[in-house]
Amino acid sequence: MTLLITVAAVSIGVVLGVPLVVGLRAKNFLVRLVSRGLVDLIRGIPAIVWLFIIYFGVSIGAFRFDSTMAAIVGLGLISAAYFAEIYRGGISAVDMGQWEAGNALGVNRWTTFAQIVGPQAFRVSVPSMTSYAISLLKDSSIASTIGVTEIVFFTTQDARSNDGGLTVYILAAAIYLALSVPLALLARRLDASLRKKVSR
Amino acid sequence: MVPESNLPKQMVSLRGVSKSYGDKNVFSNIDLDVAAGEVTAIIGPSGAGKSTLLRCINLLELPDEGQITIGDKTIKAGSTATNKEGEELRRKAGMVFQHFNLFPHMNVLRNVSFAQERVLKRSRKDAEERSRLLLDRVGLADFADAYPARCSGGQQQRIAIARALAMDPEVMLFDEPTSALDPEVGLEVLAVMRELADEGMTMIVVTHETNFARDVSDNLIVMADGKIIEQGDPGQILSDPEHERTKLFLRAVLGR
């Protein structure tokens, strides 16, 4: 379940981050302001508070999120905001000269972005993206607070019923470690191979 | 045969010194002597190993083979020389770096006084007095309260010289002191170095400044490809070198 939530949330974040970063870089001042406000607000409020708002707070008519959906939506939104920032950093890291070259060749702004700047920005962003994904894996533990049946949820149940609890929590911590460390190594390998592609 | 005890006292001696990085051999079996009060200049093309050799003298780099002597202290490479002994050797030499390496978060006075207080255990008052004296000597008496960032490159380098002198070294090592400076600005620094030489300081200078080498140094060493290819009187070598490599190098340097 932990993995499901993490993967779902990351996917949402990766996708939704794009319109957000476009908004951040828009020519229109108002659009920029709204995007900036949205991103800052989402990142400024703790994840658990967002999850609570979505899970406990949202009741449109008869519709209410179930805990898993709430977790995915909430973490997905938060990821989107973080990814938007990462993308923004990636785009500004791409040398100005690339934009100018595209311009000089007569390519329009949108295509320049899609074919020239975008891919390079993406490559630069990958390390930050993977490290964020790994930290999201740990943050998914927060979903337990709204009843999602993931690792910490079971841990807490177990601890309460067996009224000893140290070993169980250590076990939980160990599981998270066991998940995140190999992922971190994988991420490093991915980064290295991407870097090889770019170096001449 | 001249008996050993009659030879002039060598301030710095290197015997059979070699250094490699991995498979790359930088230099091997170098012998070098610098007498007290003598100024030795080391010139040569980049990558010849000049800086590395200089840095081996005060053990910033550890030589793989050979022995280094400064004054009465000798360290053999690869021996069980303790860190303490290495530090004692290092203390006899003062070093001036190409990029100055001043401490940006301390003002000029503190830069020069800091090591005096912590290492030589001088009182703050004594250390600052000595620092001001030295700053005056290098022509920067008014800069005591300024921060390095506000000083030009030439001024920073002169401060670095004062900082090294504050420790009362027996020999001063200069690693391309003017290479990071504009030629005009470099002259200030060279002037200070010249004065230092006139006062009798033993100096070993790795440099590209052939004029300095000719006018100030007593002994010139030309290094190329990890070997000393020529050494001797500066005036002689610079006007009429023996080795082909030296000729090539000088043509490029002087013929600009």
Added chain:
Amino acid sequence: MSVIADWIEWLPALAGGLWLSVRITAVSLIVGLPIGLLLAVMASSQNRMARTVSVVIVEIGRGAPALVVLQLFYFGLPSVGITLSSFVAAGSALALTTAAFTSEILRAGLQAVPPGEVEACKTLGVSPRDTLRFVVIPQGLRIALPALMGFSILIFQATSLTFTIAVPELLSQAYSIGATTFNYLSVLVLAGLLYAMITIPASWLVVSTEKKMSRHLSYAR
């Protein structure tokens, strides 16, 4: 406009919770940062034992989610005889997390100090300890400052997790009010805004500090 009226009514309770959140943040930082600095120094030391111990603590502190550490301290420790109050458990758990994360930030800061200066210290005969104390750490701290500030904001946000170990901080207050009035949305949104009120200006401060620092750190060469 009963929403505003409600909000005004709830504000005192929430403000009390907010203040507690701030206090927990302060405790975590005050305890955690020095430990983080110690771990950072150990991580770059020549001594292999020091390095290993530091790496292990840091990896565990960073690998385990804050929530798990919090619950471990509060629910788990009693089973080995150590019972902590929720405030103490919260403070120490977050201090551990702080130490682990800031050690990496500080380590990067310490390494960013130009190595040439360390060499200069060597040639001047300055002891390694003095070099650390007077040259490397002062500059390293300055370099790491923006990142440390950014991290402090994250720890402040993390105090919301202490809700699960019965700390009556901001979120907890909001939740109780929600539970009694059944109007979760309104009070939770208010709580969220209160968090944002602190975190958003704080991150502007971080950005401006970063700009000021980069002006200072580029010196004439």
